[in-house]
Amino acid sequence: NAGVTQTPKFRVLKTGQSMTLLCAQDMNHEYMYWYRQDPGMGLRLIHYSVGEGTTAKGEVPDGYNVSRLKKQNFLLGLESAAPSQTSVYFCASSGLASGSIDTQYFGPGTRLTVL
């Protein structure tokens, strides 16, 4: 049981390049999330998904796209990277949210630098 995994762990991009971050979970969770974490800013929600085939915008969605074609996978795409997207990206998953403790389980993070 690997929990939540993310690939890659590190990446350096040039401005304007594109890339996809992959998140996978083996806990059969319905909800998946992408966050970015910047110094002094805490965790900010980029996009989330409440089930296979569904996605929704979070607090800071601009410049990112996501897809959830399979329940266990949640992809985060950067179509044209900008230096402002330099950050640590965390994926998380949780079970059905309403009325339960529904702890979020986080992946190890991806450190992205955009030059």
Place this chain on the structure above:
Amino acid sequence: GQNIDQPTEMTATEGAIVQINCTYQTSGFNGLFWYQQHAGEAPTFLSYNVLDGLEEKGRFSSFLSRSKGYSYLLLKELQMKDSASYLCAVRVSGGSYIPTFGRGTSLIVHP
């Protein structure tokens, strides 16, 4: 929206007790989480409060007062390994039920 406030940084001595506060302003409160995050690592779940009162888990306890919009995390018998960031997250009912995180409190434990 939600407004969640935590101190940016705290320091404490090994063996001591420290209290990390979290205040929030929100409507439709549906639970408060505390997570621990060591430098360079992922956040991990510590505690959850949805009713008023104290929840104790070993050296860690978490308290909630819904009427005051206030929670604290209490760490006893501090150890060096407790040096980490502590994140408060609040969930509201209705809509997505997704918690919103505060900016976190960096705790430094020194000998």
